[in-house]
Amino acid sequence: NANEIRRIFNQFPNSNIQISQENNKEDLKEYYITHLPENTSEEIIEKLIEKSENSFLYASEVCKEIKFGRLSLSNLDSLPAGIYGFFIDSFDRLFANNKNNYEEIKPLIELLTISSEPITLEIAMDYLKCDEYVIRDMISKIMSFFPFKNNQIQTLHKSLIDWLLSSELSNKYYISKVEANKKLLLYIESIYTTGIYSDNNFVIKRFGQTL
Secondary structure, three states: OHHHHHHHHHOOOOHHHHHHHHHHHHHHHHHHHHHOOOOOOHHHHHHHHHHHOOOHHHHHHHHHHHHOOOOOHHHHHHOOOHHHHHHHHHHHHHOHHHOOOHHHHHHHHHHHHHOOOOEEHHHHHHHHOOOHHHHHHHHHHHOOOOOEEOOEEOOOOHHHHHHHOOHHHHHHHOOOHHHHHHHHHHHHHHHHHHOOOOOHHHHHHHHHHHO
């Protein structure tokens, strides 16, 4: 029962957790000092540490956005807190004012979100029934979150997938695992039964997991 669980956990001191959190803050501070401009004030660094919520992925991505001029240290109040806040803020900027149409890119993001491994360019082309130019254009728009390396479209971090699969967290960018798997199942059935695609490794892995 709840009292028994509480009794068990109370046997363990929380000092180790506190020490770990303090060490993490020091590591984050060192990271920001190293990756931000030399004249960055300690006050700004402390604010960034607070907004990081102990996430090094957040720190890494924020420093990257600042480096490329997509975020500014002069307006920290508008900076989102936590990695999920960073994701939704970044997607909002990426797809703002119909600059990029999310619905057009969503099928590719669906495939990447539910796949257990990186997707090759050829599989993406075959799955979406698009030519190479279209797929490469899609990739270029979401490369910050889905890096393209060695002819494979990868995922930045598991937390991105967790965010996309949560309707509460990702809101209008939500990816339904059930709906995405239905589409993938139809695709896998077609290539598995006809044998028209040679990447059997991908087919076997995804076919078994989807069923």
